[in-house]
Amino acid sequence: AGAAPHVDLGELRSLACDALLQESFYQNKQRPFLYRDQDHTPGPFLTQLVSTLAASLSCRNPLLAASSLDLNPEVNYYWHHGEEVVVHGHRKGRVDPVRFQIDDNPHLQIRVPKQLPEVVPLESDLGEVPVIDHKPSKLPLFKRQYENKVFIGSKVADPCCYGHTQFHLLPDRLKRERFIRERLEDQIEVVYRSNGIASLFAWTAAQAMYQGFWSEADVTRPFVSQAVVTDGKYFAFFCYQLNTLALTAETIKNNPRKNICWGTDSKPLYDVVEDGNVKGFNDEVLIQLVRFLLNRPKEL
């Protein structure tokens, strides 16, 4: 969101390339562990990239200057949605709410003391929501629930109680090459999108809960957060606006509000790293990242 930033793109480009070259070329590292390729280069690169860019842009965005940077935080959210009939046991036949729990581990996240501005008004309706009838435990995300908790990455006492941007690193088993090898190219974007939607819903909803809202006291202002999902080379950008927490069977009946997520397709930041040079650097991706980091309330 926002006009073209008045920043030195060349300077930021060289910082990004330096971070990439350090992690993939200059630093002598041992071979990556089996199926842990992401910890070897893309993970450290993402950490370096975000920390240096955020520091460099903090003079332009006072919100960044007051931010808190979390490495490998935990984000949890628990909610009820829909109903089911108990199948076994002494409570057989009774109607229970279906319980969902998301336990997320972003690679990096930025929390700020002031909220991001809304993208569209609270009551906007931009489309229909698909209806799924089977139980959540059929989906890989909700297979097991261990502990029901709500956590934004830090406790309620922390003044940085609003989320700015999360950065997610896709695990090895969801590598692009694997999808292409199994001729499932159309599923590549699905991975990015589902990660963006699920993580951002959990984060914004947990932030809303920290402010005292819940399914029976719905939010009075929208909660906006951003996310970048990447595998180290391809980046996809998402922006989420939480308009409602009222998702339980009773409260959803007369609730016209919908939550909205905007997202891009994944695009590469660079082509290849060869002999200490980054080839095919894509400025567009960098500009989008910079725009994300510069996002702030209008009064700042």
Place this chain on the structure above:
Amino acid sequence: VFAGVRQAQWLTKTKLVEGLPPAVQGIVENPALGLQELEGRVKHAVSHARLWDTAEVAPRREQYCPVLFENLIHICRLMSGKYPSLSKRMLARNCRIAATWERESILLQVRGLSGVLMNSMTPIPPVASKEEILATKEHVLETFYPIAPTIDLQEVNVYKELNDTGQCFKDGYPYSHPHTLFFLESASVRTNRFRPEQLRAKMLMFAFGNALAKAKALHGSDPKVLEQPIVVQSVGTDGQLFQFMVFQLNTTDLVSSDGVKNLVWIDSDQNLYEKAQCVPEVKKGVVTKPAGISGFQPDTFKKFLALYLHGTV
């Protein structure tokens, strides 16, 4: 390492000066840096690391020590908005270092993971004047007769003398000057952590190793007194107590114990805060100790930041 820092001094032919060098003290005391405003942010950084960072009641040291370090570095890094040349720094984690030298016919080698290393595109200028360097000729290194100076060091057969700085980075790396080493003693069990004296000795050995490796890369392996001394800093912490060190390599002529010596300034045992109370202590229905951070010492962070800014500001 027996007798901690004193032994390390003999092994690295170094003279010790208590406290931080004047160049760094100057940064600490410089009002233009606005260090007062940062106090609130540092308190939040400590509270976040020690109290808020977990859905559990209290984070363990393995978690809060690195988180506190990252939070403090984040605050330091944000100064690059004010001092753009600070962006010419790069953090490298899990660097392997190797340096070899000879002391009075004993071959010594420093090898290992040196924790987190911050590199800079520009070197730190020397902190001791030429006169102070020449004055070290008079200094006599403390020996431990009858205890051999290599006590408690591991004796290994070195088949390949690694003289090439252990090549942590390939040639052409733009951030080629080691600036500061950070050591995080984050083991929860106290016996697995280095005690302050040992930590300081380890900091000295690794700062020396990095400086020596850089000297050999710049000026060759011949032992000599350096025209341009090399400065490498070290910071060590267990999540609460901080050790600050500035090391200046004046000579690579290490075989004899005479002549110009290297210099190290150490500011030890600086507490950042006294206590972190996660849950309020309640006795007979009255809160005796409220939850929160008590005994916060802003000067410790000022020194941390001064070492970070050193060489650029």
